[in-house]
Amino acid sequence: MxxxxxxxxxxxxxxxxxxxxxxxxxxxxxxxxxxxxxxxxxxxxxxxxxxxxxxxxxxxxxxxxxxxxxxxxxxxxxxxxxxxxxxxxxxxxxxxxxxxxxxxxxxxxxxxxxxxxxxxxxxxxxxxxxxxxxxxxxxxxxxxxxxxxxxxxxxxxxxxxxQPNSGALPDAHQLDLLLMALRASIAEPFHLDSFCQQHQLGSRGLRALFKHHTGMSVPHYLRQLRICRAMSLLRYGNKTIGDVAAECGFDDSNYFSVVFNRACGVSPRDYRQRFITQLRKAPMQPSAVVNLS
The missing domain is CATH 2.60.120.280 (Regulatory protein AraC)
Incomplete structure (x- = not known):
């Protein structure tokens, strides 16, 4: 309740x-x-x-x-x-x-x-x-x-x-540019050094700025985005585990399962089954706690 x-x-x-x-x-x-x-x-x-x-x-x-x-x-x-x-x-x-x-x-x-x-x-x-x-x-x-x-x-x-996934933002601060780029990179590899070269930014300073405002590292935030995207796909879609892994930026479905298990405490397959079971029993039941630290 x-x-x-x-x-x-x-x-x-x-x-x-x-x-x-x-x-x-x-x-x-x-x-x-x-x-x-x-x-x-x-x-x-x-x-x-x-x-x-x-x-x-x-x-x-x-x-x-x-x-x-x-x-x-x-x-x-x-x-x-x-x-x-x-x-x-x-x-x-x-x-x-x-x-x-x-x-x-x-x-x-x-x-x-x-x-x-x-x-x-x-x-x-x-x-x-x-x-x-x-x-x-x-x-x-x-x-x-x-x-x-x-x-x-x-x-x-x-x-x-x-919009969260907007591709352009006039007069964007470097932190805004990075956050938008990370959201656009859920399914693709992201290289901070290449991003910094493209926008003529210092990678060391940008890492420190990101950590100061968000409390986490760039890879940590990108991992959160990918795991949350995977959670949504597993809850509401019928794609295979391999397809979900690929859409969330993981080339190896076994590695995806390890990362997902570490974050959510269950395998992707068990998570999908648990959510289906919860919906059958009580559609309004709160979701399980997720550890994305």
């Missing part, structure tokens, strides 16, 4: 429409849902975000629009720092196209996952901090100001967000 989080537990009063929950750091958190919506903005560190049974390896710059009907959890966290911006749509007083500003239940899950540029995160950090202070007041003016700040935040997200 999923843990239910309610407005009464988080919102200052019955008229506050916005609250900010700072998770500095975010610990492991079991599967839960809520009777409010939220934005999840990841600032630092890394972990595994299980969202409606789909695994997402998360790190700095990840953005999620979570709806009340969604179920999600955090696992295998490592120095993960994020903010949850909670909001109750039915309490909004300002007139705006909130469904477009804050993607709601009419948007698919794929449409509600984005990446933020490094430049955008610097701007958004100040806006979230401003909102966090204002929403802790209950007088009518502060309630209205909090909602106005949420609208500004939502507009800034439209400006600075981009």
């Amino acid at each position: 999923s843990l239910k989080l309610t407005k009464n537990d988080f919102f200052l009063t019955g008229i506050n429409s916005v609250m900010v929950e700072e998770r500095h750091p975010q610990a492991d958190f079991s599967c839960h849902d809520h009777d409010f919506d939220e934005l999840v903005i990841v600032w630092r560190g890394n972990g595994l975000h299980i969202w409606n049974d789909i695994p997402y390896p998360i790190t700095c710059g990840d953005l999620f629009y979570i709806n009340a009907k969604d179920r999600h959890s955090y696992e295998s966290v490592n120095g993960l720092v994020l903010d949850n911006v909670l909001y109750c749509r039915e309490r909004f007083r300002l007139t705006a196209d909130w469904e477009q500003l804050l993607l709601g239940e009419h948007a698919s899950q794929e449409q509600r996952y984005w990446r933020l540029s490094t430049l955008g995160m610097a701007v958004l950090r100040d806006k979230v901090d401003e909102l966090a202070k204002e929403c802790m007041k209950s007088e009518p003016l502060s309630v209205q100001l909090s909602e106005a700040l949420l609208m500004q935040l939502a507009l800034l997200l439209l400006r600075f967000r981009h």
